[in-house]
Amino acid sequence: MKQFVIIGNSAAGIAAAESIRQNDKSSKITIISDEGYAAYCRCLISYYLAGEVSEENVVYRPESFYKENNIELLLNKKALSVDADKNRVTLADKSQIGYDALLIATGASPKFPQGIKGLKNKGVFGLRSLKDAKDISGLLPTVSDSACVLGGGLVGLKAGYALNKRGLKVKVIVKSSQVLSQMLDACAAGLIQSKLEENGIEIVMGADAAQILGDNQVKGIKLDSGKEIACSLVIVGKGVSPNIDIGKEAKLKCAEGILTDNHLQSSVSGIYAAGDVCENIDVSIGKTAVNALWPVAVEQGRIAGANMTGKACLYDGSVGMNSIEFFGLPVISLGVYEIKNDAASLEKLEMFDEKRGIYKKLILKEGVIIGAIMAGDIRNSGLFLSLIRGKVNVAVLKDKLLLENFSYPHIAGMTKEKEQMYV
Amino acid sequence: MKNLYYVFKKCVGCKTCELSCALAHSQSGELSEALKEIKLSLPRTTVFAATGENYPVSCRHCKEQKCVSACMAKALTRDAATGMVLHDENRCVGCWMCVMVCPYAAIRPNRKIKLPLRCDRCKDKDQPACVKACPTRAILWEEEPEPKK
Numbered sequence: 001m002k003q004f005v006i007i008g009n010s011a012a013g014i015a016a017a018e019s020i021r022q023n024d025k026s027s028k029i030t031i032i033s034d035e036g037y038a039a040y041c042r043c044l045i046s047y048y049l050a051g052e053v054s055e056e057n058v059v060y061r062p063e064s065f066y067k068e069n070n071i072e073l074l075l076n077k078k079a080l081s082v083d084a085d086k087n088r089v090t091l092a093d094k095s096q097i098g099y100d101a102l103l104i105a106t107g108a109s110p111k112f113p114q115g116i117k118g119l120k121n122k123g124v125f126g127l128r129s130l131k132d133a134k135d136i137s138g139l140l141p142t143v144s145d146s147a148c149v150l151g152g153g154l155v156g157l158k159a160g161y162a163l164n165k166r167g168l169k170v171k172v173i174v175k176s177s178q179v180l181s182q183m184l185d186a187c188a189a190g191l192i193q194s195k196l197e198e199n200g201i202e203i204v205m206g207a208d209a210a211q212i213l214g215d216n217q218v219k220g221i222k223l224d225s226g227k228e229i230a231c232s233l234v235i236v237g238k239g240v241s242p243n244i245d246i247g248k249e250a251k252l253k254c255a256e257g258i259l260t261d262n263h264l265q266s267s268v269s270g271i272y273a274a275g276d277v278c279e280n281i282d283v284s285i286g287k288t289a290v291n292a293l294w295p296v297a298v299e300q301g302r303i304a305g306a307n308m309t310g311k312a313c314l315y316d317g318s319v320g321m322n323s324i325e326f327f328g329l330p331v332i333s334l335g336v337y338e339i340k341n342d343a344a345s346l347e348k349l350e351m352f353d354e355k356r357g358i359y360k361k362l363i364l365k366e367g368v369i370i371g372a373i374m375a376g377d378i379r380n381s382g383l384f385l386s387l388i389r390g391k392v393n394v395a396v397l398k399d400k401l402l403l404e405n406f407s408y409p410h411i412a413g414m415t416k417e418k419e420q421m422y423v
Numbered sequence: 424m425k426n427l428y429y430v431f432k433k434c435v436g437c438k439t440c441e442l443s444c445a446l447a448h449s450q451s452g453e454l455s456e457a458l459k460e461i462k463l464s465l466p467r468t469t470v471f472a473a474t475g476e477n478y479p480v481s482c483r484h485c486k487e488q489k490c491v492s493a494c495m496a497k498a499l500t501r502d503a504a505t506g507m508v509l510h511d512e513n514r515c516v517g518c519w520m521c522v523m524v525c526p527y528a529a530i531r532p533n534r535k536i537k538l539p540l541r542c543d544r545c546k547d548k549d550q551p552a553c554v555k556a557c558p559t560r561a562i563l564w565e566e567e568p569e570p571k572k
């Protein structure tokens with residue numbers, strides 16, 4: 001009987017545990033979590049904060065799941081270090097757990113900007129955990145009616161949306177010249193920004209917070225321009241960084257994340273990584289990257305878990321992507337979403353129907369789609385993702401790709417999909 | 424497990440399947456009433472004309488279940504007994520992750536009610552409505568073939 005240990009009880013950790021159980025009914029599985037809950041839908045915490053999703057619907061796996069699958073769940077326990085020579089994990093309470101195979105699925109943590117005074121003030125939050133959402137929510141009745149969000153990325157905007165729904169006046173402070181600069185070009189970002197502004201969320205562009213004001217409790221923020229904005233709640237949405245400390249200390253090769261091979265094994269045999277902490281090949285850019293996404297975490301967890309049991313499963317990389325919707329405008333971004341001025345070999349196909357609020361763009365390299373943005377009409381996103389993943393040459397379809405009636409039949413047989421539809 | 428297959432050569436693109444699908448999933452089941460429903464029932468099957476012929480498209484209930492993995496709200500699950508991908512409307516937040524990853528574009532966003540539309544094979548009936556409705560018998564309701572090796 002083997003002992004499998006998983007650090008991290010979320011998308012990647014759960015997928016791995018399920019996959020291990022599928023392949024191995026009897027071995028011991030232990031999941032270590034420094035949080036206090038059974039697995040929950042992390043991406044829904046902003047919906048929970050907005051009051052749109054109940055706590056019950058945030059549950060991803062109920063407590064009964066662990067019993068049914070004979071998984072030992074250690075809650076409120078932090079893994080401190082891994083001894084790769086002795087195959088042992090040491091927890092903060094000094095207890096030790098031996099393993100035959102280990103998965104590091106520790107996810108990521110919000111980045112708090114360096115050198116800003118006042119980040120420790122009461123009323124400053126990241127938004128990463130259910131506890132964060134609950135703490136913010138619990139504070140709302142006591143704070144004034146205005147909040148500032150630092151950062152115009154996905155989490156920042158979702159936090160802003162949630163607080164707007166809860167009736168606060170929200171200002172989002174964005175350093176760059178557009179929102180969502182990590183997933184959208186200026187055109188699509190402009191559409192989103194208009195939607196947010198129409199609905200009462202103020203976007204302050206080209207500005208950064210220089211200081212959080214107040215002695216103990218937040219009273220406002222001071223921008224780099226010197227301007228001061230009064231508020232009693234600050235949400236920091238400045239991106240996340242992978243929780244690689246344990247891996248680094250155990251001498252696993254790391255870049256931004258823990259580097260893994262095509263079995264999702266780290267540079268040390270028997271230690272695997274999956275999810276937001278894991279770095280692997282990005283299919284659309286052809287280099288390694290951390291694609292910190294729920295679907296990627298699940299897929300990596302599942303494959304890592306299978307490999308931990310000795311079943312050889314290959315991982316063929318991920319594509320950076322995301323889907324968002326604010327106030328009725330859906331936008332999906334896939335792979336390379338912008339041609340930087342140095343890339344002469346790239347080609348752009350695009351259509352913009354301002355009246356209907358539809359913008360679609362594809363980026364091709366030598367006849368192969370490497371990225372897409374769909375705003376207002378997202379129906380064919382899955383086809384483009386499949387074409388990106390399959391590196392399919394679409395030169396013959398170029399004039400059809402962005403048409404209204406472009407559909408699966410146009411590409412049937414060109415991608416790797418296995419399911420039969422036609423006879 | 425049974426699945427829907429399309430004899431595309433027989434499909435004349437009349438969209439009777441779309442209409443019957445929308446009706447079968449409407450609250451009233453009557454065309455005149457169904458058209459007035461706020462939660463307008465939209466077809467789960469869609470017929471596309473590509474390369475001069477007609478091809479219906481519907482959810483495959485794939486074994487690879489990309490949509491289930493992508494569902495960040497755990498609204499999509501795979502039922503081990505029937506092999507069907509089930510959707511829990513109560514949990515769904517309309518994030519469109521399933522739309523983003525469906526390689527057949529067979530999951531369509533119903534933006535009005537913020538729910539994805541996909542074929543549920545008329546789950547509580549013995550035969551999907553589109554199969555019965557197709558005037559040219561272009562839709563087959565058959566056991567899945569053994570996976571190709």
Ligand SMILES: Cc1cc2nc3c(=O)[nH]c(=O)nc-3n(C[C@H](O)[C@H](O)[C@H](O)COP(=O)(O)OP(=O)(O)OC[C@H]3O[C@@H](n4cnc5c(N)ncnc54)[C@H](O)[C@@H]3O)c2cc1C
Pocket residue numbers: 007008009010011012013032033034035042043044045046077078079080105106107108127128129154155158243246274275276277292293294295297322323495518
């Ligand atoms: C508000 C919000 C919105 C999001 N929206 C989207 C979205 O729309 N689409 C999308 O694809 N993704 C979204 N994400 C990202 C998504 O949640 C992550 O990609 C996903 O949760 C990654 O899963 P994971 O298992 O790798 O790590 P995590 O979910 O981060 O889980 C890691 C777990 O490990 C624990 N842990 C860390 N270190 C230790 C330790 N030393 N000992 C014990 N336990 C430890 C952590 O506390 C945590 O519980 C969103 C995230 C947030 C916060």
